[in-house]
Amino acid sequence: MSDTGQAVQPGLSGSRVAVLGAGKMGGILLQAFLKDRLLRPDQLQATVLHRKRAEMLTEQMGVVVSTDNVAAAGDADVILLGVKPSQVPEVVEQIAPVLSPEKLLISFAASVQTSAIEQAARCEIPVVRAMPNTPAAVAEGVTALCGGRYCTADTMALAQRIFSTVGRTVLVDERHMDAVTGLSGSGPAFLYIIIEALAEAGVNVGLPREVATLLAAQTTLGSARMVLETGSHPALLKDAVTTPAGCTVDGILELEEGGLRVTLIKAVKRATQRARELAG
C-alpha cells in the first residue's frame, strides 16, 4: 500500500488539466485542486453536458467550464474523465483526435476498464483508472488507482499527486477496482446509514438530536482513526471497549443477532457485482 505520505513529484507546475464531466465528483476534484493550490484557475478547464450549468460553474468556480470536450482536452496535458460509465467510450472517441502519448488520461468512472479506454483513444496514451469517494470534499477521501498498459511509474506518481489533494491514495491491481468501488466508492453511503441509525438510537434513549448526531459521527471518525493510526486489528480495538459482563457486550449481542456484519458484507458484495455491470 502506498499513501499520500510518500514523496511523489508534483510535476504539474506548467501543466494544464481538464475535467470532462464536472458533476458531483468532478466538481469536488476541481474545488480541491483550487483550494489546495495544486493548480491555478488558468491551468484548469472543465466541461459538462448542459450549457446553462457550464455558465453557472464558470461563475461559481472562476475556471473556464464549457460543453466542448474536444477543445478542453486539446488544451490539456492531463485529462480527467468524470462522466457516467456508459458515456466514457463515446467521450473518449470524441476527443481521440486531440489525444497523444504525451498526455495523461485519468478516468474516475466506475466499471470502465483501462483497455476499453485505450481502445477508444486510438493511440498509446497512458490511461489511469481511479476510484475516489465523496469524503474527498473534506480532503478525507481515499482513491484507489491502477494503470493501463502505457503507464509508467512517473504517470502513476503524477496521478497519485493529483488525488492526494483529496485524501489518501492506494495503488491496486485493476482486477480489484470493482471491489474498491463496492467498498470505498459506495462505502460512504453505507456509513451514513450507520451514523444516521446510531443518532436515531441516541434520540431513542433520550439524547437531543444534535448531540446524538455529533456523538455518532465523531465516534465513527475516532474509531476509524484508531484503526488507521494504531494499525491494530479492529477486533482487538473492539475488545478494549468490551468489559466482561458490561454494557457493550450486550449491545454487540444485539448487533450479531440483527446480522449487521453479514448485511454489510452482502452490501459490499452486491455493490461490487453491480460495479462490474455498469460499463455495459
Ligand SMILES: NC(=O)c1ccc[n+]([C@@H]2O[C@H](COP(=O)([O-])OP(=O)(O)OC[C@H]3O[C@@H](n4cnc5c(N)ncnc54)[C@H](OP(=O)(O)O)[C@@H]3O)[C@@H](O)[C@H]2O)c1
Ligand atoms: N458520486 C460518487 O460517489 C462517485 C465516486 C467515485 C466515482 N464516481 C464516478 O464519477 C462519475 C460521475 O459521477 P457523479 O456522481 O459525479 O455524476 P454526475 O454528478 O451526474 O456527473 C456527471 C457529469 O457529467 C456531465 N456530462 C454528461 N455527459 C457529458 C458529456 N458528453 N460531456 C461532458 N460532460 C458530460 C454532466 O453534465 P451536466 O451537469 O450538464 O448534466 C455531469 O456534470 C461516474 O462515472 C461515477 O462512476 C462517482
